[in-house]
Amino acid sequence: MKKIYLIALMSMILIGCNATENYRVLSGNTIEESNLHQHIATLASDEYGGRAPGSPGGEKTKEYLVNAFQALMLETINGEYLLDVPLVEVSVDKGSYLSILQKGSEKMLKQGGETVFWTKRVQENVSVDNSQLVFVGYGIVAPEYGWDDYKGIDMKGKTAVMLINDPGFATQDDSLFKGNAMTYYGRWTYKYEEAARQGADAVIIIHETEPAAYPWQVVETSWQGKQIDLKREDLGLARVNVESWITNSIARGLFEQSGLDLEVLKKDALNAEFKPVIMEGLSLKARLNNTIRFANSHNVAAVKKGSLRPNEYILMMAHWDHLGIKEEQSGDNIYNGAVDNATGVAGILELAETLNDYDNERSLLYLAVTAEESGLLGSAYFAEYPPIDLSQIVAGYNFDAMHPRGKVEDVVVVGYGASELEDILERKLQKYNKYLVPDPEPEKGFFYRSDHISLSKKGVPMLYADAGIDQVEGGIEAGEQSSLYYVTNDYHQPSDEYDSDWDLSGIAEYLRITAEMVLDLANSEDWPEWYEGNEFKSIREASRASSN
Known part of the structure; x- marks a missing residue:
């Protein structure tokens, strides 16, 4: 010993x-x-x-x-080393899809290569139809910073398209949020939560390696397959229907199709006066067929x-x-x-x-x-x-x-x-x-x-x-x-x-x-x-x- x-x-x-x-x-x-x-x-x-x-x-x-x-x-704590954590797994089945509609045409985005999409709703079938795309800057509502990227818009029936991280990182300006240091407002978890509070149908986060802090391959491997969440009383119905990322190249193409310049809008989004921009002519359609499994995992705890x-x-x-x-x-x-x-x-x-x-x-x-x-x-x-x-x-x-x-x-x-x-x-x-x-x-x-x-x-x-x-x-x-x-x-x-x-x-x-x-x-x-x-x-x- x-x-x-x-x-x-x-x-x-x-x-x-x-x-x-x-x-x-x-x-x-x-x-x-x-x-x-x-x-x-x-x-x-x-x-x-x-x-x-x-x-x-x-x-x-x-x-x-x-x-x-x-x-x-x-x-042990309370007589057991294993502490219950009730979970639910939602797996998007083959045949599910996410598409962009434009003037009667439909472009289905490739799962993995162009987009990664899933749902946290515990439902076998989730759908979104003709949901207007809206660019909402960084998708942040932060009263302490005098910031509201959703000002003046009702997000019901709409899909929020947004940037990752926060304005402080993009400017390296310490007077904006915390400058170079990411705040919680820059995290993808917050962005999906806030869009749900705003009543959005779905969320699309535009991937960029530097502000995301990891390359696309990390997004691709982390959000495909089974998605695990806590088993919640509302079965996830407070979440948006569809959560997703898209590659930067796909995003640029979508903005061009709508007559917009992503680089110009990224600069606009660095100002507290920014207002949401309708991406004219573009809407989202999605069909998610899900396999659902409830599971009980555990934290493992011990005490001296x-x-x-x-x-x-x-x-x-x-x-x-x-x-x-x-x-x-x-x-x-x-x-x-x-x-x-x-x-x-x-x-x-x-x-x-x-x-x-x-x-x-x-x-x-x-x-x-x-x-x-x-x-x-x-x-x-x-x-x-x-x-x-x-x-x-x-x-x-x-x-x-x-x-x-x-x-x-x-x-x-x-x-x-x-x-x-x-x-x-x-x-x-x-x-x-x-x-x-x-x-x-x-x-x-x-x-x-x-x-x-x-x-x-x-x-x-x-x-x-x-x-x-x-x-x-x-x-x-x-x-x-x-x-x-x-x-x-x-x-x-x-x-x-x-x-x-x-x-x-x-x-x-x-x-x-x-x-x-x-x-x-x-x-x-x-x-x-x-x-x-x-x-x-x-x-x-x-x-x-x-x-x-």
């Missing part, structure tokens, strides 16, 4: 050190790269079939997690109870799911998700084993959530129907897609400038002669693309960080090239596979630093706060006040 030497080590530490310092430095071998390799290799193997919720591979993944937690003798304050928690989380198997695809059709996110799951499992050897006054909560790839569904359900009091979660750490690029000099914080957890991290990094770096690509909206945001919205201070890009061997340039290669070639592709030659030393170092931060908090009475002006600070204050 590993870490037996820690008994002797802890005995030495206890002599001549105060209680606080006992928990601030872990032995250099407490996070073991060999264990990380084993977990990643297993979870990202073909045997696990891409870990889609509701699939045989998904069931194997949950079993693997439960067995791991049981082996560590961790406790605190000795003094067991009802206060330090959370460590990662999503266990990926995209599964694309049955309709020839060749390699298993989306193994090694980086995304077998690495994160391996991380929380190794943290659990490491931290088992130390005392903790507060409880340690390990949470592996389902259906992240379908829109952060598992974490959203946990946040909406929590099995514990969320106001008693002191802080949380999220692990998602940790890159195996070897040792690095830095740690990157996604959503930098949020909470005092960053101060704790920065102090810890100084001991390791490392430095903290704000997210170098805030325009990609990573802060809104992972599960920590579900807890943040409920006020829980969350840290989403990772070993950085300043590689010990090769420097920043090598790290940037590694990141670009992954996003361009492997992200949400079958090629995201485990490689036994991976150098996991950088990931192991960051996990070791995280373990020390967790123990610092677990053996203190500190409550890290959101910074002044943060959008979640008032939510946290209200939840803490109501629990006291």
